[in-house]
Amino acid sequence: MGPVKAALLNKELGIKTLRQxxxxxxxxxxxxxxxxxxxxxxxxxxxxxxVGRILSTEEAGAGRTKRLISHFSDxxxxxxxxxxxxxxxxVKSLQPGKPILVFGKPTLFNSRIQITHPEMEDAxxxxxxxxxxxxxxxxxxxxxxxxxxxxxxxxxxxxNTSERMKKGFLNSSALAKITANMFKLLKEPFEETLPSxxxxxxxxxxxxxxxxxxxxxxxPDMLRKAQLRLKFEELFYVQMNILRYAKTRQNNTxxxxxxIVGDSFNTFYRDCLPFPLTNAQKRVIKxxxxxxxxxxxxxxxxxxxxxxxxxxxxxxxxxxxVDNGYQxxxxxxxxxxxxxxxxxxxxxxxxxxxNVELLTGSVKGKRRDMVLQDLLSGKTNILVGxxxxxxxxxxxxxxxxxxxxxxxxxxxxxxAKLWRKNEVSPHVLVMTxxxxxxxxxxxxxxxxxxxxxxxxxPGRKPIKxxxxxxxxxxxxxNMMRHELQTGRQxxxxxxxxxxxxxYVPQIDADYSFEGKDGSNVLSPTARKRQESLDMKNxxxxxxxxxxxxxxxxxxxxxxxxxPAEKDIEMEAFASGQTQILVATTVIEVGVNVPNASVMIxxxxxxxxxxxxxxxxxxxxRGADQSYCVLVTNFKISETxxxxxxxxxxxxxxxxxxxxxxxxRGPGDLEGTQQSGMAFDLKIANLARDGQILTFARAAANKVxxxxxxxxxxxxxxxxxxxxxxRDTNINWGAIS
Ligand code: ADP
Ligand code: MG
Numbered sequence: 047m048g049p050v051k052a053a054l055l056n057k058e059l060g061i062k063t064l065r066q067x068x069x070x071x072x073x074x075x076x077x078x079x080x081x082x083x084x085x086x087x088x089x090x091x092x093x094x095x096x097v098g099r100i101l102s103t104e105e106a107g108a109g110r111t112k113r114l115i116s117h118f119s120d121x122x123x124x125x126x127x128x129x130x131x132x133x134x135x136x137v138k139s140l141q142p143g144k145p146i147l148v149f150g151k152p153t154l155f156n157s158r159i160q161i162t163h164p165e166m167e168d169a170x171x172x173x174x175x176x177x178x179x180x181x182x183x184x185x186x187x188x189x190x191x192x193x194x195x196x197x198x199x200x201x202x203x204x205x206n207t208s209e210r211m212k213k214g215f216l217n218s219s220a221l222a223k224i225t226a227n228m229f230k231l232l233k234e235p236f237e238e239t240l241p242s243x244x245x246x247x248x249x250x251x252x253x254x255x256x257x258x259x260x261x262x263x264x265x266p267d268m269l270r271k272a273q274l275r276l277k278f279e280e281l282f283y284v285q286m287n288i289l290r291y292a293k294t295r296q297n298n299t300x301x302x303x304x305x306i307v308g309d310s311f312n313t314f315y316r317d318c319l320p321f322p323l324t325n326a327q328k329r330v331i332k333x334x335x336x337x338x339x340x341x342x343x344x345x346x347x348x349x350x351x352x353x354x355x356x357x358x359x360x361x362x363x364x365x366x367x368v369d370n371g372y373q374x375x376x377x378x379x380x381x382x383x384x385x386x387x388x389x390x391x392x393x394x395x396x397x398x399x400x401n402v403e404l405l406t407g408s409v410k411g412k413r414r415d416m417v418l419q420d421l422l423s424g425k426t427n428i429l430v431g432x433x434x435x436x437x438x439x440x441x442x443x444x445x446x447x448x449x450x451x452x453x454x455x456x457x458x459x460x461x462a463k464l465w466r467k468n469e470v471s472p473h474v475l476v477m478t479x480x481x482x483x484x485x486x487x488x489x490x491x492x493x494x495x496x497x498x499x500x501x502x503x504p505g506r507k508p509i510k511x512x513x514x515x516x517x518x519x520x521x522x523x524n525m526m527r528h529e530l531q532t533g534r535q536x537x538x539x540x541x542x543x544x545x546x547x548x549y550v551p552q553i554d555a556d557y558s559f560e561g562k563d564g565s566n567v568l569s570p571t572a573r574k575r576q577e578s579l580d581m582k583n584x585x586x587x588x589x590x591x592x593x594x595x596x597x598x599x600x601x602x603x604x605x606x607x608x609p610a611e612k613d614i615e616m617e618a619f620a621s622g623q624t625q626i627l628v629a630t631t632v633i634e635v636g637v638n639v640p641n642a643s644v645m646i647x648x649x650x651x652x653x654x655x656x657x658x659x660x661x662x663x664x665x666x667r668g669a670d671q672s673y674c675v676l677v678t679n680f681k682i683s684e685t686x687x688x689x690x691x692x693x694x695x696x697x698x699x700x701x702x703x704x705x706x707x708x709x710r711g712p713g714d715l716e717g718t719q720q721s722g723m724a725f726d727l728k729i730a731n732l733a734r735d736g737q738i739l740t741f742a743r744a745a746a747n748k749v750x751x752x753x754x755x756x757x758x759x760x761x762x763x764x765x766x767x768x769x770x771x772r773d774t775n776i777n778w779g780a781i782s
Contacts, residue, residue, distance in 0.1 A: 047224060050214070051214065051215070051216055051220075054210065054211055054214045054216055055067075055211075055216065057210075058207075058208045058210055058211050058216075059208075059211075064228055067224065067225065067228065068225075068228070068257060069728060070205065070221075071260055071261070071276070071728055071729055072203030072204050072205050072260070072261060073204060073205065073206050074093070074204045075201035075202060075203055075204060075263065075269070076093070076095055076149060076201070076202040076204060080095065081095050081096065081097050081147075082094040082095060082096055083096075083120060083122045083123075084096060084098070084119065084120050084122045084123035084124065084125055084159075085122035085123040086122075087125075087152050087159065088152065088154070088159065089152055089153050089154025089159060090154075090683055091151075091152055092151065093149060093150060093151050093204075094149070094150070094151075094152055095147060095148070095149050096118070096120055096125070096147070096148045096149075097120055097145060097146070097147050097148075097169050097170075097173055098118055098119050098120030098121065098145070098146070098148070099118070099119065099120075099142070099143050099144060099145055099146065100116045100117070100118050100127070100140055100141070100142045100143070100144075100146070101116075101117045101118070101119050101124070101142070102116070102117050102142065103115065103116040103117070103137070103140060103142065105133070110571050110574065110575075111571070111575070112130075112133070113128055113129060113130050113133075114128070114129040114133045114136055114137065115127070115128050115160075116128075116140060118148060121176075123159075125152065125158075125159045125160060125161060126158055126159070126160040126161070127148065127150075127160070127161055127164050127166075128160050128161070128162045128163070129162070129163055130162070130163070130571055130572075131163070131209065131213065132212075132213055144168075145168075145169035145173050145175070146166050146167065146168060146169050147166065147167050147168065147169045147170060148161065148164045148165070148166050149164060149165040149166075149204075150162070150163070150164035150165060163212070165217060165218060165219060167219060201262070201263045201266075201269065202222065203218075203222050203225070203261050203262065204218050204222075205218045205221040205222065206218075207221065225261050225262075226261075226262065229258060229261070229262065235252075235254040236253050236254040236257055237253070238252060238253050238254075238763070239253050239279060239763060239767055240253070240279060240282070240763070240764075241760045241761055241763065241764065242760070243760060244282075244745055247745070248278060248741060248745065250271075250274065250275045250278060251268075251271045251272065251275050252275075253275070253279075255268075255271075255272065255275075256271070256272040256275040256276050257272075257276075258272075259271070259272035260272040260273065260276055260729075273729065274738065276728075276729050277729050277730040277731075277735050277738050278738050278741065278742050280727060280728060280729055280730045281727075281730050281735070281738060281739050281742035281743070282742040282745055282746055283767065283768065283771060284727075284742075285739075285742055285743045285745075285746035285747075286746045286749065286750070286764065286768060287768060287771070289743075289746050289747060289750050290750060290768070293750060293754075300341070300342070300343070300470060301338075301340070301341060301342040301343035301344065301470065301471065301473060302338075302343075302370075302372065302446050302468075302470050302472065302473060303339060303341050303370075304335075304338040304339050304366055304367065304369075304370040304372070304446070304473075305339055305370065306369055306370060307335070307366055307369060308369030308370070309369065310365040310368045310369050310398065310400055311362060311365040311366055311369050313398060314361075314362065314365055314394075314395070314398060315362070317397070318394060318395070318397055318398060320394075321503070323355075323358070324354075324355065324499075324501045324502070324503055324504070325501060326350075326354070326498070326499040326500050326501035327354075327355055327358065327359055327499060327501075329497075330348060330350075330359055330497040330498075330499055331359055331362055331363065333346070333495075333497045334346060334348075334359075334363050334366075334475065334497070335363075335366060337473065337495070338363075338366060338367075338447075338473050343470075343471050343472075343473060343474070344473035344474060344475065344495075345474050345476075345495065346474070346475055346476070346495045346496070346497060347476045347477075347478065347495070347496045347497070348475060348476065348477045348478070348496075348497045348498075348499065349477075349478055349479075349496065349497070349498050349499070350477070350478075350479060350498065350499030350500075351479060351499075351502070351663075351698075351699040351700075352479045352659065352660060352662075352663030352699065353502055353503070353506070353663055353666070353667065354479075354499040354500075354501065354502055354503075355499065355502075355503055356451070356477045356479070356499065357387065357390055357391075357451075358394070359477075359499065360376055360449045360451070360475065360477060361391055361394055361395075363447060363449065363475060364376065364427075364428050364447060364449065365400070366447075367446040367447040367473075368400060368427045368428070370446065371444065371446075372444050372445065372446025372447065372472075373421070373424065373426065373427055373428070373429065373442050373443060373444055373445050373446060373447075374427070374428045374429070374445075374446065374447040374448075374449065375428070375429045375430075375431070375435060375442070375445060375447070375448050375449065375464070375472075376391075376428065376429070376430045376431075376449045376451065377430075377431060377432065377433070377435060377448065377449065377450045377451065377464075378430070378431070378432060378451045379432070379433075379451070380432065381406045381407065381408060381432055381609075382632070383451070384404060384406050384430055384431055384432050385404065385406070386638075387430045387451070388402060388403075388404045388430045391428060391430065400427045400428065401420070401425060401426050401427045401428070402426075402427065402428045402429075402430060403417050403420060403421070403426045403428070403429055403430070404417070404429075404430050404431060405417050405418075405421075405429055405430075405431035405432075405434050405435050405440065406431055406432045406434050407432065407434050408609070409434070417429075418439070418440065418441070421440065421441065421442055421443065422441050422442070422443055423443060424443035424444065429442075435464075436463050436464060438463075440467075441467070442467050442468065444468065445464075445467045445468040445472045446468065446472050446473065447472055447473045447474075447475065448464050448472050448473070448474050448475070449475045449476075449477065450474070450475070450476045450477065451477050479660065479663075479699065505669055506666060506667075506669075507666065507669070507670070507671050507672065508666070508697050509645075509662055509665060509666040509672045509673065509674050509697060510671065510672070510673050510674070511662065511673075511674040511675075511676065511693055511694045511697070512673065512674070512675055512676070512694065513650075513675075513676045513678065513690050513691070513693075513694055514675055514676070514677050515677070515678065515679065515680045516648070516677050516678065516679055516680075517680060522646065522675055522677065523594055523595075525644070525673065525675070526595075526626075526644060526646070527595070529643055529644050529673070530595070530598055530625055530626070533641075534641060534642065534643040534644065534670065535619065535622065535624075535625050535626070535627070535639060535641050535642040535643070535644075536625065536626045536627070536642065536643075536644040536645075536646065537626075537627050537629060537633065537642055537644065537645045537646065537664060537665070538587065538591065538626065538627070538628045538629070538646045538648065539629055539630065539631065539633065539645065539646065539647045539648065539661055540580065540583055540584040540587055540628070540629070540630055540648045540649065541580060541630070541631070541648070541649045541652035541653060542577070542580045542581065542584065542604055542605060542630040542631070581604075581606070583648070583649075584602075584604060584628065584630065587628055587648065588600065588602050588628045591626060591628060595626060598624075598625040598626055599618075599623060599624040599625055599626070600624060600625075600626045600627075600628060601615045601618050601619050601624035601626070601627045601628070602615065602627070602628045602629070603615045603616060603627065603628075603629045603630070603632055603633065604629065604630040604632060605630055605632050612632065615627070616633075619639060619642075620638075620639050622641065627642075631653075631657065631661070633661075633664060638667060639664075639667070640667040640668035641668060642664065642665050642667075642668075642672075643665055643666075643668065643670050643671070643672040643673065644665065644672065644673045644674075644675070645661060645662055645664055645665045645672070645673070645674045645675070646674075646675045646677060647661060647662075647674070647675065647676050647677060648677050649677070649678065649679075650676035650677055650678050650690060650693075651678050651679070651682055651686040651689070651690070654706070655689055655692060655693065655702050655703070655705070655706040656699075656702065656703060656706060658676070658693050659693070659699055659702050661674075662674040662693070662697075674693075676690050676693060676694070678690060685709060688709060689705075689706075689709060692705045692706075707732070749761055749764060
């Protein structure tokens with residue numbers, strides 16, 4: 047490979063060595079035995095392979111929407127091949143009339159099937175063309191050619207590549223050539239990476255066979271075996287790391303001793319608590335309390351559905367830290383949420399002498415200096431903030447407890463920085479409302495102790511969730527009107543794509559490109575288009591609502607507003623000045639308006655299930671019956687229909703997360719993307735490979751328990767590989 051391509055590979059994928067390239071597995075294979083006919087494909091199909099020729103090519107659009115369209119036919123129909131980028135180069139490379147093989151994902155756009163940025167290569171040698179005589183409308187005779195390739199067994203590996211790589215002539219086919227070449231040059235078999243007794247017990251194939259077959263499967267069966275072997279190995283080492291770390295931690299992580307429950311806690315409990323704690327809250331506080339006085343560092347995850355009252359639990363634990371002469375820090379993922387936490391905590395503590403301060407990116411200048419100073423002097427007891435608190439110049443007097451709300455968005459490395467803010471690592475409490483399925487939890491949190499708040503405060507009625515097509519708008523308006531007339535308020539939420547955000551819908555997306563992690567992400571152009579479309583939908587929706595409900599006041603919030611404008615709108619809704627709020631997901635976190643009883647979610651298919659669950663949690667906060675209406679188009683895919691049905695059927699966050707995991711895979715689950723897992727899994731899929739995970743965990747457990755001193759010669763390779771992993775990954779020790 048030349049230096050330019052090598053540099054590109056390094057920059058885009060971080061691949062510098064052959065070994066790294068070796069473990070850059072294909073994310074799928076084209077089954078070369080299957081060539082589709084254009085008349086049998088539709089916009090919902092995954093990737094297809096077509097053989098045919100380009101009839102004609104034209105340019106369309108201007109400026110940002112400028113694109114090249116080739117009309118491609120195999121004799122059974124026509125699809126449009128579309129390019130938005132590299133037009134000049136593409137035009138030159140096209141050879142109209144010549145049989146070519148095209149690979150890509152068909153989508154439906156303006157009722158035409160199109161494939162954006164397809165991969166193309168010369169048609170395989172075994173292509174036959176058949177000429178048909180056809181009688182046209184006016185009796186003229188047309189010639190029609192059908193292209194057919196004889197099926198033969200061969201899997202072609204498909205590697206993820208970035209747009210930049212494609213432009214630099216490093217597309218999947220180019221990578222495939224490089225890997226093929228690599229295997230040709232390799233003389234020796236690859237060294238084994240698992241002890242033979244494990245390989246035998248689980249009937250695995252050798253590492254050498256596996257690695258060759260994962261790139262170039264010799265048969266479907268060998269591909270399956272190669273996948274099994276590599277998944278097992280990957281999960282085995284993840285589990286080894288977790289279990290080994292757990293063992294060390296159990297043995298010797300020294301922690302702060304919070305021996306007493308003192309004035310702050312007791313006064314608050316006796317005099318300031320506005321309502322009795324639920325039994326679940328009591329239990330969880332007890333669990334946390336016993337951790338904090340054990341002399342070991344606490345690493346606990348608190349799971350509790352939306353509205354289960356986690357903030358109060360966090361506060362009471364912070365008070366224990368304060369009683370023991372330490373500071374506590376509550377971290378939230380967004381500024382809005384941090385501000386709301388500040389307000390909530392100050393509200394709860396209004397009659398007490400506990401100082402709560404806020405530190406976010408927006409706290410600047412003199413104010414910031416003050417906050418930092420009070421933190422260092424110890425005047426501040428509880429600091430609420432965003433990731434801004436991680437910065438090195440934020441120094442605590444004595445940090446004893448870190449509470450991370452919605453921890454998914456904090457990476458391991460970020461969290462590790464917090465540990466170091468006190469001589470002895472502070473206790474750590476992680477709180478999440480996004481319930482995590484068991485298999486994920488086993489891997490993400492391995493050894494974390496888990497507490498569950500499995501009870502909602504009393505007096506809440508379950509929210510009724512219904513699915514409506516957007517063509518039934520009158521029905522939806524009627525129910526809104528009914529609720530408004532009884533004095534309730536209504537949210538209407540529209541999707542709005544955000545800069546750098548993954549395009550959640552994925553399933554029904556137009557113009558979707560394959561992203562680096564195998565998910566659909568939009569090109570910058572398509573993203574801009576989507577964004578302006580989203581804004582238009584929201585504005586149109588707003589106008590429509592104003593027209594349909596002239597007797598009510600309608601507010602509007604979205605991420606494009608300045609924070610002050612947003613606050614004014616939110617305040618107006620919270621105080622009841624506006625009765626209907628048209629919004630984007632900015633209201634997902636941090637809004638508490640108990641009088642709002644209807645949540646209408648437009649384009650519900652565009653949201654992740656956990657996100658829908660969060661949104662739905664914005665209503666049902668008062669004593670009245672609340673409703674959530676999921677609005678979708680009539681034409682939705684089977685998967686979307688299932689997803690919507692799950693929301694209708696279940697109000698249990700755990701169940702929803704499990705189902706979501708099954709349908710979408712963990713890569714798409716809210717948060718896991720940014721979870722900062724040191725192990726980002728290359729091949730195993732926690733949604734589908736639960737069984738393999740169980741075996742891998744058992745095998746790892748056996749190694750840990752039968753060879754505690756790590757001196758069994760058969761296991762040497764395990765310790766060596768673990769060390770290698772540690773040297774190449776970020777801080778494993780801080781997985782918690
Ligand atoms: P979440 O777990 O989603 O963070 P919050 O902490 O925001 O939930 O609590 C939701 C609402 O329930 C808040 O208004 C809070 O004051 C209230 N709440 C918390 N605990 C109780 C309780 N034991 N009884 C009644 N209301 C409670
Ligand atoms: Mg919360």
